Amino acid sequence: MAGTGPARLTVGLVRGLRGLRGHVRVELLTDRPEDRFTVGASLYLEGEARPLTIAEASPVADGPGWWLRFEEVPDRSSAEALRDRYLEIDAPDEPREPGRWFIHELMGLAVRSTTGEDLGTVVDLYPAGGADVFVVRGPRGELDVPGVAGIVTDLAPDRGELIVDLDVLDLDARPVEDESYVRPRDRRPKPKPKAPKTPKAANAAKAPKPGPSGPGT
Numbered sequence: 001m002a003g004t005g006p007a008r009l010t011v012g013l014v015r016g017l018r019g020l021r022g023h024v025r026v027e028l029l030t031d032r033p034e035d036r037f038t039v040g041a042s043l044y045l046e047g048e049a050r051p052l053t054i055a056e057a058s059p060v061a062d063g064p065g066w067w068l069r070f071e072e073v074p075d076r077s078s079a080e081a082l083r084d085r086y087l088e089i090d091a092p093d094e095p096r097e098p099g100r101w102f103i104h105e106l107m108g109l110a111v112r113s114t115t116g117e118d119l120g121t122v123v124d125l126y127p128a129g130g131a132d133v134f135v136v137r138g139p140r141g142e143l144d145v146p147g148v149a150g151i152v153t154d155l156a157p158d159r160g161e162l163i164v165d166l167d168v169l170d171l172d173a174r175p176v177e178d179e180s181y182v183r184p185r186d187r188r189p190k191p192k193p194k195a196p197k198t199p200k201a202a203n204a205a206k207a208p209k210p211g212p213s214g215p216g217t
Helices: 076-082
Strands: 008-018 023-028 042-045 051-059 066-070 086-090 110-113 118-128 131-138 141-146 152-156 161-164
Touching: 008 042, 008 066, 008 076, 023 076, 110 131, 118 141
Parallel strands: 110 161
Antiparallel strands: 008 023, 008 086, 023 066, 042 051, 042 086, 051 066, 110 118, 118 131, 131 141, 152 161
C-alpha cells in the first residue's frame, strides 16, 4: 500500500574499498549524508539484522561518495563482504520538507497517464543526472519515468497516485542524458561464467550431454 513506511530506508551502496583497516567507499542514495553517516550511528546491510556501527565517516575528497569504516569490520578482508551491498537505516521519525517525500512514501504508487491509461505501479527509484527516476512496472512492461516537470504532471502520495504525460515521455529513449549513470541495482557485478572443464583424453571424442538451458539466476 502506498504511503506505508518500511522498517528501514536505503541510504547507500558499497562500491569499493581502501587500505587495510576496512574503509569502504559508499555511493550516496540519500541527500543528507551528514545526518545519516555520523560517527556512532548504526547502519544495516540489506536484509540483515546485525547493525554496523560507524567508526569513521568523511566525504571522498577527489570524487563522489563517502568513506566509512565500521567498528565490526576490522580489516580489508572483512570489508570484502560488504562490496556491492546496500546500506540501510531505521526509518526516521522526522518531518520532511514540504514538497519532498521519503522513498518509501513513493513505492507502490499507482501510475496513470494524463489520458487515464493504467501504467502500473512504482517499484523502484534511482537518482540520475540530478533527477530521480521512477521505475514503473505494469501493462507496458517496465518504464523509466524521470521525475521532472512536464513528464510527471502530478505527484500525489496522499492520493496514492502519480500522473505521467506520455506525449512528453519518449518511451524509446534513455531516461537521462548521462551515459555513465545507470541504476545502482543494474551495476552489481554479474556472476562470472564457470570455465569449461577440459575433457579427459578418454572422453575427448564423446559429445557432451545436453544440459538445461534458461536465464541465469
